[in-house]
Amino acid sequence: MDIQSYLDTLKSYEPSMIRTRRDLHRHAETGWLEYRTTALLIKKLREHGIPVKYGKEIINKDYLWAYPSESVRKSAIDRALAEGADPEIIEKMDSFTGLCAVIETGTPGPVLALRFDIDCNDVTESTDADRQPVKDGFCSIHDGSMHACGHDGHASLGLHTCIALNEIKNDLCGTIKVIFQPAEEGVRGAQSIAEGGILDDVDYLLTGHLGMGWNTGSLVALSKGFLSTTKVDAEFKGVSAHAGMSPQDGKNAILAACSATLAMHTACQDSRGASRINVGTIQGGSGRNVVPADAMIRFETRGETADIQELVLKKAMNAVNGAAEMFDCSVDTKIMGSASSADSSAELEPFIRAGAARIPEITNYVKEAAFSGSEDATYLMAKVQSHGRKAAYMCIGSNIAAPHHNDHFNFDESSLLTGLRLYVSTVWEIMHR
Structure with missing residues (x-):
């Protein structure tokens, strides 16, 4: 042929x-x-x-x-x-x-x-x-x-x-x-x-x-x-309260989510090769005068090798869990995809x-x-x-x-x-x- x-x-x-x-x-x-x-x-x-x-x-x-x-x-x-x-x-x-x-x-x-x-x-x-x-x-x-x-x-x-x-x-x-x-x-x-x-x-x-x-x-x-990667959803749960009358009774899930977002970006450093972290979405709250009981962040980690990515992911998860504990909230994380x-x-x-x-x-x-x-x-x-x-x-x-x-x-x-x-x-x- x-x-x-x-x-x-x-x-x-x-x-x-x-x-x-x-x-x-x-x-x-x-x-x-x-x-x-x-x-x-x-x-x-x-x-x-x-x-x-x-x-x-x-x-x-x-x-x-x-x-x-x-x-x-x-x-x-x-x-x-x-x-x-x-x-x-x-x-x-x-x-x-x-x-x-x-x-x-x-x-x-x-x-x-x-x-x-x-x-x-x-x-x-x-x-x-x-x-x-x-x-x-x-x-x-x-x-x-x-x-x-x-x-x-x-x-x-x-x-x-x-x-x-x-x-x-x-x-x-x-x-x-x-x-x-x-x-x-x-x-x-x-x-x-x-x-x-x-x-x-x-x-x-x-x-x-x-x-x-x-x-x-x-x-x-x-x-x-x-790049090796993992996609994660993290859902923070707090307690709602009146933001003016009784803010002390609330547990602010948005603050936990924002603190996690800021903290995890310090983890994106590795001399062995390229690494990435990105928080792509953040959602939460129900009104300006309500301490928010719910917040969600969707983030991803990447690394030039699986070892780098796994370390970056570990640090990101530590940031998520630490932020939840700091604001007395709970957090549920789910792996949504990986490569x-x-x-x-x-x-x-x-x-x-x-x-x-x-x-x-x-x-x-x-x-x-x-x-x-x-x-x-x-x-x-x-x-x-x-x-x-x-x-x-x-x-x-x-x-x-x-x-x-x-x-x-x-x-x-x-x-x-x-x-x-x-x-x-x-x-x-x-x-x-």
């Missing part, structure tokens, strides 16, 4: 890729609630004869970080059904989102996994008339839910990569697993997949992201320097470089670059690498209309075809007969 000729034919996939991306963008679904998205992907994969595992088959329920309540899940399911999700597929999902397509070539060889995330952000999309999603009619119809990070593109890219690889499976060897991961935002979903067993026999893992500061035509083969640190495996770079060489749209090849943020794909990478095998995270350049997670975000849809050709060409390098 002439792989270059096959890559050229993938141009015919572009209209479908854009159409699927826009459909998913319009029906954006947040983490753990991607019911319509999952059902749509399962249906399309089955139409091409590709076996699919989903729900409890791929997820370890012990790692469902910040999992929504039953009532929230039911509301999301009802909405997905109203918007055309297949009722039979929804029922068999048993309220769990995400899936894994499995392509068996029939010839012995390595097991390779590809991973694509599918959830959106908790953002209300801008309806400014000059934006492409508004002009072309695919702006999100769900208030508070928007694909502001490109995961709609990832899901479409993963679907069409799976279909394209299935077409040439007789020229490949081994097994290909294509994972569509829920709940990446807030780093909540990957650990449930990593501990679900689907990666236990995987020799190679490839994943990546559109954009991330790299323009259309660029490719970073190996991302490195992912490990990771680096891409250098051994995969020659395969990626050879794959990219066939794609003229890639005009700026970068061997490696720092990611300098957190991504829960690192759990999947670490799981594969813990078995002595290889994993890599790529950044596929795409011009963007606004920063990731912004309500004006949009990406250059031409990067979808580039990504499709890149994944197919790189998999060919690793698995062709």
Whole structure:
């Protein structure tokens, strides 16, 4: 088989890729609630004869970080059904989102996994008339839910990569697993997949992201320097009282929360490497003349290594508990998400470089670059690498209309075809007969 000729034919996939991306963008679904998205992907994969595992088959329920309540899940399911999700597929999902397509070539060889995330952000999309999603009619119809990070593109890219690889499976060897991961935002979903067993026999893992500061035509083969992170909610409980008549009877939960916020930021120092603390939200109180009985802070810690992050987290938790004690309040902390640190495996770079060489749209090849943020794909990478095998995270350049997670975000849809050709060409390098 002439792989270059096959890559050229993938141009015919572009209209479908854009159409699927826009459909998913319009029906954006947040983490753990991607019911319509999952059902749509399962249906399309089955139409091409590709076996699919989903729900409890791929997820370890012990790692469902910040999992929504039953009532929230039911509301999301009802909405997905109203918007055309297949009722039979929804029922068999048993309220769990995400899936894994499995392509068996029939010839012995390595097991390779590809991973694509599918959830959106908790953002209300801008309806400014000059934006492409508004002009072309695919702006999100769900208030508070928007694909502001490109995961709609990832899901479409993963679907069409799976279909394209299935077409040439007789020229490949081994097994290909294509994972569509829920709940990446807030780093909540990957650990449930990593501990679900689907990666236990995987020799190679490839994943990546559109954009991330790299323009259309660029490719970073190996991302490195992912920061380990933990996301925490801390709820302070005090005692309310009249702020003028009897303030001595109150226990001020907001003061405890504010003191914790100030104290924990002194912990973000470590000579061994980068570390971060951020309190992103603080809420509490009921009125200006009431000593507040309730307050909530949502914060995160990050570290260049797991050891650094764990020390920063420990100091932050000490600050939270100490502030609660100082103001005679109680505090309840909950871990809402986490991701490990990771680096891409250098051994995969020659395969990626050879794959990219066939794609003229890639005009700026970068061997490696720092990611300098957190991504829960690192759990999947670490799981594969813990078995002595290889994993890599790529950044596929795409011009963007606004920063990731912004309500004006949009990406250059031409990067979808580039990504499709890149994944197919790189998999060919690793698995062709």
